[in-house]
Amino acid sequence: MTIKVVLAGCGNMGYAMLAGWLKSGQLKPAETFVVEPNADLRARAETLGAAASPDAGGLPAGETPKLVVLAVKPQVIRDVTAAYKHLGNGETTFVSVAAGTPVATFEAILGSKTPIIRVMPNTPAAIGKGMMVVYANGNVSPETKSFVEELLSASGAVATIDDEGLMDAVTAVSGSGPAYIFHFIECLTAAAEHAGLPKETAKLLAMQTVFGAASLAAESAEEPGVLRQQVTSPNGTTAAALAVLMGQDRLKNLLTEAVEAARVRSVELGK
Structure with missing residues (x-):
């Protein structure tokens, strides 16, 4: 069976x-090859039925995969990509999940x-609840783009x-965003403990x-703002809390500042 996808890197994201690809049936194990x-990570991939090699030289001779996914x-x-230079300017599409590395780097x-x-x-x-954002250069066919989007789904x-x-904005919002939410859970848990709740109860309530x-x-079908209003009774407990969070756009300004800091750093890392 022809190898459709070569996965370069099988850490947490690659694995x-x-x-996901194999569990959904979008790919058969024999259609994948892991480098x-x-x-230990290679053995973990092999338990899923995928063939694996410690380096790109282990890829069977004559194979022209549909995709090389760079999950490093x-x-x-740059060093990992160079190992697949022989597949460049051809039918193979390269898919990178490396933050901050522009298309121009791969083209070079x-x-x-x-x-x-x-x-x-x-x-x-990692649990099928991710947010994936895709950008393709002009050499990617519509059919391949659809195939990649289907795999990512x-x-x-x-x-x-x-x-x-x-x-860079995507990185700042959804790429880094889970860390913001995790920290919010940490803070809400700490606030619950401060209000007198036991630690484990506070953590459960927050999460x-x-x-x-x-x-x-x-x-x-409602917008988040409408849902917020539905929880908020006039002069009630939620209104009292939101007066703190929303007063002078406090939370909005803080998140805007945080996202902008992440966006700027993403730009710096891509240079």
């Missing part, structure tokens, strides 16, 4: 994507005619952008409230 130098850290992305290594897709995922992709929601420059509210917002 989560591979597991991972770490023996930005610090090593692989050739200007190479089809390249950038993807910004986030960590909830196994890990969560998928959106596309036509301006690569927006990837389940965030989970439930996000789920309701995702499933409701």
